[in-house]
Amino acid sequence: MAHSVTQDSTIPVIDISNPSDEVARKVFEAASTHGFLFIKNDGVTIPPKDIDEMFKLSEEFFSAPEDHKAAYAIHSDKAGGINRGWVKMAGESLDPEGQKQGDPKEAFNIGPPQPHLQPLPTPLSASSSLILRFQTACHTLCTNLLSLLGTALQLQDPSYFATHHDQSLGRSGTIFRMLYYPSTSSSSQIRAGAHSDYGSLTLLFRLPGQPGLELFSPTTKDWIPVPVNPQPSTLTEAPILVNIGDLLSFWTGGVLKSTVHRVTFSGGEERYSMAYFCHPLDGAKLEKVRSTVLEEADGELGREELRSQRKRLGLEEGSEEVLTAKEHLDRRLKVTYGI
Ligand SMILES: O=C(O)CCC(=O)C(=O)O
Ligand SMILES: [Fe+2]
Numbered sequence: 001m002a003h004s005v006t007q008d009s010t011i012p013v014i015d016i017s018n019p020s021d022e023v024a025r026k027v028f029e030a031a032s033t034h035g036f037l038f039i040k041n042d043g044v045t046i047p048p049k050d051i052d053e054m055f056k057l058s059e060e061f062f063s064a065p066e067d068h069k070a071a072y073a074i075h076s077d078k079a080g081g082i083n084r085g086w087v088k089m090a091g092e093s094l095d096p097e098g099q100k101q102g103d104p105k106e107a108f109n110i111g112p113p114q115p116h117l118q119p120l121p122t123p124l125s126a127s128s129s130l131i132l133r134f135q136t137a138c139h140t141l142c143t144n145l146l147s148l149l150g151t152a153l154q155l156q157d158p159s160y161f162a163t164h165h166d167q168s169l170g171r172s173g174t175i176f177r178m179l180y181y182p183s184t185s186s187s188s189q190i191r192a193g194a195h196s197d198y199g200s201l202t203l204l205f206r207l208p209g210q211p212g213l214e215l216f217s218p219t220t221k222d223w224i225p226v227p228v229n230p231q232p233s234t235l236t237e238a239p240i241l242v243n244i245g246d247l248l249s250f251w252t253g254g255v256l257k258s259t260v261h262r263v264t265f266s267g268g269e270e271r272y273s274m275a276y277f278c279h280p281l282d283g284a285k286l287e288k289v290r291s292t293v294l295e296e297a298d299g300e301l302g303r304e305e306l307r308s309q310r311k312r313l314g315l316e317e318g319s320e321e322v323l324t325a326k327e328h329l330d331r332r333l334k335v336t337y338g339i
Contacts, residue, residue, distance in 0.1 A: 013038040013231060013239050019148060027145060028152030028256075031244050032297065035259030036215055038230060038239035039141065046137040048237045051205055051274075053127075054134050054178075058272055060123045062106055062180040072121045074109065075339060080118030083175060083333060084111050089182070092336055095193025095262070103192050105263075106180045110135070112167050135176050138276035139167065142201050145242060153252070153291040160289065161200070161251070164280040173199065173279035173329040181212075181263065181271040191271070192263035196309070197245035198332040199279040204241040210271040215243075216260040218305070226261075246309060246332075247279070247325060250286040254306035255297045282326035 011034050014026050030037035041048060061069075069086045072079040079085025087109070090102030111118055113132050120128060146161035157163075165172070181191045191212060206213065206228045214223045229238040249258035263271075288294070307317075313331050315321055323331075333339060 011036050011038055011226065011230065013040055013235070015040040015042075016144060016148060017042040019144070019151075021151065024148040024152040027148045028293075031149065031248070031256045032252075033219065033257070034215065035218065035244040035257030036226065036261075037242050039145070039242055040235070040239050041237040043237065045141050045144070046134070046240065050130065050134050050137065053130055054274060055205070055207060055272055057123060057127050057130065058108075058178040058180065058274065061108065061121070061178070062272075064121075064123075068121060069106070069108075072108075072119070074337070078119060080111060082339070083173070084109050084118050086121075093193060094195035094336065095190075096335060099190065099193045103190070104181065104184060105191060106182070108178045110176045110178075112139075112172065112174050114167055114171075131176075135276070138176065138203050139165070139174070139278065141203060141240065142276070142278040145201060149248070149256070153289065153293045155289055155291055161248070161280075164284045165200070165278060166281070170281045170283070172281050173277075173325060175199075175277045175279070177275045177277065179273045179275065181273075183270040184265070184268050189264055190262060191265060194260050194262040196249075196258040196260050197243060197277060198247075198329055199245040199277040200247040200251075201278045202243045202245055203276040203278070204243065205274040206238075206241070207272060208238065210269065210273075212263045212266040212271060213241075213273075214262055214264060216262075218257050218259055223262075245277070247284075247286060247328065249306060249309070250323075250328075251289050252291075252294055253288045254303045255294050258305065258309070279329065280325045282324065284325040285322050286325065286328060287322045 012030050014037055016023050016039055072085045074085040074087045075082050076085055087107040089106055090104060093099055093102045113135060117128055117132060143162045143165055146165060147159055150158035150161050208228050213226045215226055217224050229235055244256045244258050246258045248256045
């Protein structure tokens, strides 16, 4: 399968409800040019009603008093340990080299429900079945996408990526995150610093009328706003935004793009978003998969990005050292939180 670089800079909306080689090719094409794609919401895999309810729950939670949220501070035992719980305002820097202060946002991280859901504060605790259903649905969509990518790459085992995300087989860094960006009159332009995501795939949920997300185009090298619903006249439900994270970039030698993105103020109104960061099992080795499609693809831009990623992670130039998914995540969390 020859890989052609599309000249169209718009992020495509792809309907994956009837998977086929053609659908797989479209997903691969978008993932290897923009690193971002929209998935048409089929109304079933992640029911729009659940998305709405999750946003309502998130608003309710973030409006609680500071000390109520602080009792479940990120990394604390009460919140279930490392990378779980509440991140206070400016408690995290996604772009520590480019920003003096932390991002002006709050977040709450929820880990996978295996062996059981972490302890949650109210009102989240009262909606644990909704949260569980939502996490499971997000994971199913990620697994479907990973299978399509394995198919498009013509891997010997097309379910290779998907199997490495089978949560029944062990622990992973997968994290579901609710985000709140308070309204502000600050003159600062950035709400979430420029970064690439740490996992393999990210699903992003945003609300109409709350713009701000921008991606740094790997081809044109400029910032492009990402609309919440790119086709409002034909799509009643906003499609689900997906972006490729660092680990799929490692696995494909940079052919799949872990595209840098950020959130800008765009008016300074308050803003809510939710992200499902899908990670492989902790022991998964981040080595390039064998694929003739990859050999044929023009991966120069990706290789360049991969080189700088390896450098950021402290890997020696030219070294062949292969990290596991857990080693990679530990290094990224150390830079983000200083832990
Ligand atoms: O809030 C958003 O729209 C994006 C957030 C994001 O990119 C992240 O948390 O990794
Ligand atoms: Fe991100």
